[in-house]
Structure formats: C-alpha cells, structure tokens
Amino acid sequence: xxxxxxxxxxxxxxxxxxxxxxxxxxxxxxxxxxxxxxxxxxxxxxxxxxxxxxxxxxxxxxxxxxxxxxxxxxxxxxxxxxxxxxxxxxxxxxxxxxxxxxxxxxxxxxxxxxxxxxxxxxxxxxxxxxxxxxxxxxxxxxxxxxxxxxxxxxxxxxxxxxxxxxxxxxxxxxxxxxxxxxxxxxxxxxxxxxxxxxxxxxxxxxxxxxxxxxxxxxxxxxxxxxxxxxxxxxxxxxxxxxxxxxxxxxxxxxxxxxxxxxxxxxxxxxxxxxxxxxxxxxxxxxxxxxxxxxxxxxxxxxxxxxxxxxxxxxxxxxxxxxxxxxxxxxxxxxxxxxxxxxxxxxxxxxxxxxxxxxxxxxxxxxxxxxxxxxxxxxxxxxxxxxxxxxxxxxxxxxxxxxxxxxxxxxxxxxxxxxxxxxxxxxxxxxxxxxxxxxxxxxxxxxxxxxxxxxxxxxxxxxxxxxxxxxxxxxxxxxxxxxxxxxxxxxxxxxxxxxxxxxxxxxxxxxxxxxxxxxxxxxxxxxxxxxxxxxxxxxxxxxxxxxxxxxxxxxxxxxxxxxxxxxxxxxxxxxxxxxxxxxxxxxxxxxxxxxxxxxxxxxxxxxxx
Numbered sequence: 001x002x003x004x005x006x007x008x009x010x011x012x013x014x015x016x017x018x019x020x021x022x023x024x025x026x027x028x029x030x031x032x033x034x035x036x037x038x039x040x041x042x043x044x045x046x047x048x049x050x051x052x053x054x055x056x057x058x059x060x061x062x063x064x065x066x067x068x069x070x071x072x073x074x075x076x077x078x079x080x081x082x083x084x085x086x087x088x089x090x091x092x093x094x095x096x097x098x099x100x101x102x103x104x105x106x107x108x109x110x111x112x113x114x115x116x117x118x119x120x121x122x123x124x125x126x127x128x129x130x131x132x133x134x135x136x137x138x139x140x141x142x143x144x145x146x147x148x149x150x151x152x153x154x155x156x157x158x159x160x161x162x163x164x165x166x167x168x169x170x171x172x173x174x175x176x177x178x179x180x181x182x183x184x185x186x187x188x189x190x191x192x193x194x195x196x197x198x199x200x201x202x203x204x205x206x207x208x209x210x211x212x213x214x215x216x217x218x219x220x221x222x223x224x225x226x227x228x229x230x231x232x233x234x235x236x237x238x239x240x241x242x243x244x245x246x247x248x249x250x251x252x253x254x255x256x257x258x259x260x261x262x263x264x265x266x267x268x269x270x271x272x273x274x275x276x277x278x279x280x281x282x283x284x285x286x287x288x289x290x291x292x293x294x295x296x297x298x299x300x301x302x303x304x305x306x307x308x309x310x311x312x313x314x315x316x317x318x319x320x321x322x323x324x325x326x327x328x329x330x331x332x333x334x335x336x337x338x339x340x341x342x343x344x345x346x347x348x349x350x351x352x353x354x355x356x357x358x359x360x361x362x363x364x365x366x367x368x369x370x371x372x373x374x375x376x377x378x379x380x381x382x383x384x385x386x387x388x389x390x391x392x393x394x395x396x397x398x399x400x401x402x403x404x405x406x407x408x409x410x411x412x413x414x415x416x417x418x419x420x421x422x423x424x425x426x427x428x429x430x431x432x433x434x435x436x437x438x439x440x441x442x443x444x445x446x447x448x449x450x451x452x453x454x455x456x457x458x459x460x461x462x463x464x465x466x467x468x469x470x471x472x473x474x475x476x477x478x479x480x481x482x483x484x485x486x487x488x489x490x491x492x493x494x495x496x497x498x499x500x501x502x503x504x505x506x507x508x509x510x511x512x513x514x515x516x517x518x519x520x521x522x523x524x525x526x527x528x529x530x531x532x533x534x535x536x537x538x539x540x541x542x543x544x545x546x547x548x549x550x551x552x553x554x555x556x557x558x559x560x561x562x563x564x565x566x567x568x569x570x571x572x573x574x575x576x577x578x579x580x581x582x583x584x585x586x587x588x589x590x591x592x593x594x595x596x597x598x599x600x601x602x603x604x605x606x607x608x
Contacts, residue, residue: 002093002114002193002194003073003091003095004194005073005196007061007197007200008060009073011060011075012056012072012075012076012086013055013058013078014054014075014077014078014079014082014086015053015054015055015079016052016054016079016081017046017052019139020136020139022043027143028147028152030160031160033203035197035198035200037199037200038062038390039059039060039061040065042057042387042582044328044582047233047325047326053079053081064202066354066390066507067507067509067511067583067585069585069586070587071089072089072090073094074090074096074195075087075095075097076098078098092113093113095115095195097117098115099119099142101121116193118186120138123185124137124138127178137175140175140179140182143182144179144183148182149192149193150197151197151198157176161179205393210237210386210387210389211316211358211380211386212238212316212380213241213355214355214356214359214394215355215359216238217245219312219362219363219365220242220249220250222364222367224284224366225250225260225284225285226275226278226283226284227242227243227261227262228262228265228271228285228287229262229264229289230266230267230268230270230271232290233326233327233382235288235316237385238288238314238385239288243262268287268289268292268296268297269296269297271289272297272301272311273300275312275313276311279310280307280447284312284370285310285311286312287314289315290317291315291317291336292320293315294340297313297340298341301340301341302342302345303449304374305345305346305347306449307448308373308374308422310373311374312365312369313377314378315337315377315378316380317329317331317379317380317381318382319332320332325581328382328580329382329504329581330382330553330579331379331502331505331552331553331558333379334379334557335557335560338561346473347376348368348372348483349376350364350376350378350379350529350530351528351530351531352379352380352503353503354384354504354506355389357529358378358380366402368479368482370402371403372475373433373475381503381552383583406430407433408432409438413434413439414442419434419443420455421456422471424454424474427474428474429477429478430475431454454468477532480534483529483531483534485529485530485536486529487529489513490524491513491522492522495522495523495524496544497524497544497546497547498541498546498547499513499549500525500547500548500549500550500558500573501527501550501551502528503552505589508583508589509586509589511586512589512593516593521597524544526540532565533561541562541566541573547573548573548574548593548596549576551575551576551577556575556577559573
C-alpha cells in the first residue's frame with residue numbers, strides 16, 4: 001500500500017555536485033518551514049568540487065523530531081550514478097520521483113513503490129536555449145512539481161524568490177515561471193500522492209541557522225577580537241561568518257576603523273601561534289579548524305597549557321584519520337583534543353548539541369579561557385556546523401560582564417602585592433597574571449614553555465616541576481565546576497539502564513528514547529556538555545547496572561574518556577558506535593540498543 005502521511009515523512013534529493021541543486025533543495029525545506037511545519041535538513045556532499053554524488057535529506061516533522069529518522073519516503077532521484085542505491089533506500093510503499101524524459105527498463109524500478117515521472121529535461125530543452133539555464137531551472141521545475149504533489153503553497157515560494165533575489169526582478173520572474181511549469185505539469189498529468197504538507201503552527205519564533213555561524217556570533221558576544229585561521233573543511237565558514245559579523249559589529253562608529261584582527265595564516269601552525277600570542281597580550285583570540293589542523297597545532301596547544309595562556313579552538317570535526325572524509329561528519333577528535341600535546345596535558349572541552357549551544361558555548365569559551373588561563377576547545381562537528389538547524393532564538397543578558405579572571409592591575413603591583421606568575425594563592429590551582437606593560441618594572445613581560453618555579457624563573461628541579469604539574473591538575477579539577485553541567489533526562493518509570501550521549505547525536509537520541517519507551521524499554525539518559533566530567537556523570541554511571549554510550553566514532557572515544565578519568569569498570573559501559581560519516585539516526589540507536597539488550601539477557605531454559 002502506498003504510504004500516507006501528513007507532516008511526517010522524509011524526502012531525499014539525489015543530485016550531482018555542482019549542478020546548482022543546493023539552492024533549490026534548501027528553498028524546498030524553507031518553504032515547508034514557512035508553512036509552520038518543522039524540518040530537519042541534512043546535506044551530504046562530496047569533497048571534490050564537481051561531478052560526484054550529493055544528497056540532501058529533508059525530514060518533515062510536525063512532532064518536532066529534528067534528528068535523522070532513517071529511511072526515505074520520497075526519493076527525488078536526479079543522479080543516474082546512484083540510481084540503484086537511491087531506489088533501494090526507499091521505504092516499502094514509498095515514492096520515487098524522477099526525470100522521465102528517457103524511458104527506463106522495468107528492472108530499474110520496484111514493485112512496492114509508487115513511481116512519479118516528470119519529463120524535466122524535455123521541458124527544459126523546450127523552454128530554455130542556454131545550457132546553464134537548462135541545468136539551473138531544471139531544479140526549480142522539480143521543486144514546483146514536488147510542491148504540487150505535496151501541497152506546498154505557491155505563495156510561499158514566491159515570497160522566498162522575492163527575498164533571495166531582491167532587486168533582481170528578472171530572476172524573480174524567471175524562477176517563478178519555472179516553478180509554475182513544474183506545478184502545471186503535475187496538475188495536468190499526475191494523480192495525488194499520499195504524502196502531504198499541511199499548514200501548521202509548530203515553528204513559532206524559532207530560527208533556522210548553521211552551527212558555524214552561531215559559534216561565530218557567540219565569539220563576537222564573548223568578546224573575541226582576534227581570529228587567525230587556515231582554511232579547512234568543515235570549519236572555514238565559521239571564520240568567514242566571524243569576518244562578516246566583525247565588519248558589521250566591530251567597526252568604531254566615530255573613526256570607521258576596524259576594532260578586530262583577522263589573519264588568514266600560511267598554515268595551521270602559524271594560526272594557533274598568532275592566537276596564543278594574542279592571548280598572552282590580553283586579547284580574546286581563537287582559531288577554527290578540524291582534526292588535521294589540531295594535529296598540526298599540537299605543539300602550540302601544549303605551550304598554551306603549560307605557559308597558561310588563554311586561547312580558544314573551535315574544532316569542527318569531520319571523518320578521519322588523515323584526510324579521511326573531509327565532508328562527512330564524526331565525533332572523532334575527542335581524545336586528540338582532550339590530551340593534545342606531548343607530556344601530561346589535559347584540556348577543557350565544551351560539547352554543544354545544536355547551533356543554540358554553539359552560540360552559548362562560543363561566548364562562554366572565552367570567559368573560561370581567561371578564568372582558567374588555558375586553551376578551551378569547542379567541539380562542533382560537520383552535522384552541526386554546516387547544516388541549518390531549527391533552534392530557539394539566541395538569548396543574551398546585556399548586563400553580563402566579561403570574566404577576565406585573575407589579573408593584577410597597576411595599582412595591585414604598585415602597592416607591593418606579591419606577584420608570582422605561577423604562584424598559587426587561592427587553592428584553586430589558578431595563579432594571577434598581568435597584561436604585558438601593566439607596570440614599567442613589575443609584572444609579567446615574558447613567558448616560557450620550559451619548567452620554572454612559581455616566580456617564572458627557569459628551573460628543572462624535580463620538586464619544582466612536580467609542584468607545578470600538580471597545581472595544573474588542581475586547576476583542571478576547578479574546571480569541573482565551571483564547564484556546563486550535564487543534563488539528566490529521566491525515564492517515565494524506574495530503571496537500572498542508562499544512556500550517555502553528547503553533541504549532535506542529541507535529537508536522534510531523544511527520539512530513540514521515546515521509541516524504546518513505547519516498546520517497554522525504559523532508560524535514563526545523561527547528556528554530557530563538558531570535559532572535565534563533573535561528579536554527576538560518574539554518579540549516574542554508578543546508579544545504573546548498564547550504561548550505553550552513544551557516539552559517532554569507531555573507537556568509543558567518549559567511553560574511553562569516562563573509563564580513564566573516572567576509573568570506571570569498562571564492563572559497565574556498552575558502546576553504541578556510528579561512524580559511516582552520515583549523521584546518526586534514531587533507528588540506528590534503537591536497533592543497536594535493542595540488540596545489545598537482547599545479547600545480555602539470560603537465555604531461557606530449554607523445555608523438558
């Protein structure tokens with residue numbers, strides 16, 4: 001039977017990279033949002049510039065499930081290269097939309113799906129003479145056809161055209177004509193299908209934004225004035241967004257001069273060097289990169305840790321190792337970031353779950369960096385960073401002040417107050433610092449990455465080194481109370497099973513928990529939002545007989561951190577690992593948890 005559903009289905013577009021489809025597909029998703037129906041969109045694209053397959057998945061979800069569900073209800077198959085796998089991915093009873101200009105043999109279809117053909121190429125060849133126009137408007141024609149099939153209002157698209165091509169009347173009219181071409185063909189030649197978009201009121205005031213742009217705006221609100229970076233997918237758009245915000249918000253209104261410095265360095269090593277230097281001088285500075293960049297930055301990262309210089313790194317994680325899958329998502333840099341540097345190092349990690357938290361933690365990172373006098377990692381991934389998510393409007397308290405941490409002033413130094421750059425005073429492991437030039441004869445002017453005593457004098461004496469390293473551990477322990485607290489999600493009934501998760505896995509985990517509960521499998525859940533882990537994390541593990549750890553990497557890196565930092569028995573933590581480069585789905589989590597639960601249940605006794 002053909003699928004029938006209103007405001008609850010998955011559409012997937014299969015295109016060729018470089019065909020101009022991204023804009024049209026994105027407009028399709030935004031049109032549904034304008035009708036008050038939430039969507040969750042994921043762009044899956046290759047790392048080359050043109051020619052390889054690309055997919056864009058739109059989940060229509062009035063219920064508000066913003067993670068990937070798994071499965072496809074309507075496949076828009078525009079790429080002959082991937083036809084077979086695209087057709088195979090359609091749910092039984094689902095729909096296949098394709099360009100029917102050239103007939104295809106029956107073997108290319110399935111008996112259990114509904115086929116919807118529109119002669120897109122023929123229509124374009126008739127309507128347009130310029131090859132590039134044929135390619136681009138083909139995308140708009142199929143969007144128009146889909147709009148008619150699904151019931152998306154024409155006026156919504158016309159408004160989107162007017163906004164996107166404001167001041168370009170010719171483009172507005174041309175796109176509207178192509179849209180109507182697709183709509184008219186469906187109205188005259190095709191029967192309705194069982195999937196429908198119906199106007200609702202479930203979007204509210206929420207905004208649709210990428211995590212990289214949100215993090216960049218967070219950096220602005222967090223007081224960042226220096227960005228040094230080197231281009232690398234998928235982090236480049238974060239630096240570009242920061243540049244745009246600075247040009248709007250960091251210009252002195254009286255003089256017109258820039259109040260920021262953005263340096264595209266010659267490589268990742270130079271970029272983190274600029275950031276550490278700026279941080280030592282008192283600026284709030286950051287770089288943005290991905291796993292390969294973190295590898296190259298490791299020596300300067302160690303300097304920031306040992307010399308205790310504030311710095312921030314936005315790590316937008318991708319598939320590795322080495323070049324790996326540059327345009328695929330993973331959560332595979334946790335261990336590399338947490339322990340980056342040779343010798344004994346531990347770094348603070350912030351783990352945002354969506355663009356809203358990218359904004360919040362993007363600002364918080366700079367306060368924590370100054371407060372703790374160390375480098376802070378903000379761990380995004382490609383799924384959050386380069387996809388648009390539906391989130392609540394960003395909130396900011398205008399009364400909030402920047403937390404500069406322990407900084408001695410000229411008056412402090414002039415009064416004769418004892419200053420030792422690495423001298424512990426308050427028992428929290430955090431010393432006092434000065435900005436260079438605060439006082440002409442007192443305070444800190446130089447820093448070093450070698451061992452030294454509390455007054456920053458070079459020393460390789462064992463007890464001096466040990467004392468300094470133990471103080472750094474106390475500072476790391478202090479960070480436990482400063483990073484965002486974990487979020488507990490209790491099951492509807494008492495259970496001895498638990499689940500730990502973080503980051504972009506969050507919406508899929510939440511939907512999976514609902515499904516498991518419906519199937520009688522209750523499970524408490526804890527979302528980790530920062531490292532070092534607070535005591536609540538280990539209390540949660542201790543309170544449950546079995547804890548599943550959901551993450552998107554091969555080696556269970558969050559699980560390893562929990563075992564290493566909390567001396568947890570590995571047998572208490574069951575890994576649920578997804579690492580094919582696509583965002584994790586609720587179906588994957590449900591299947592994995594159910595399978596592992598079944599594996600660990602006692603076998604029934606054989607009948608007599």
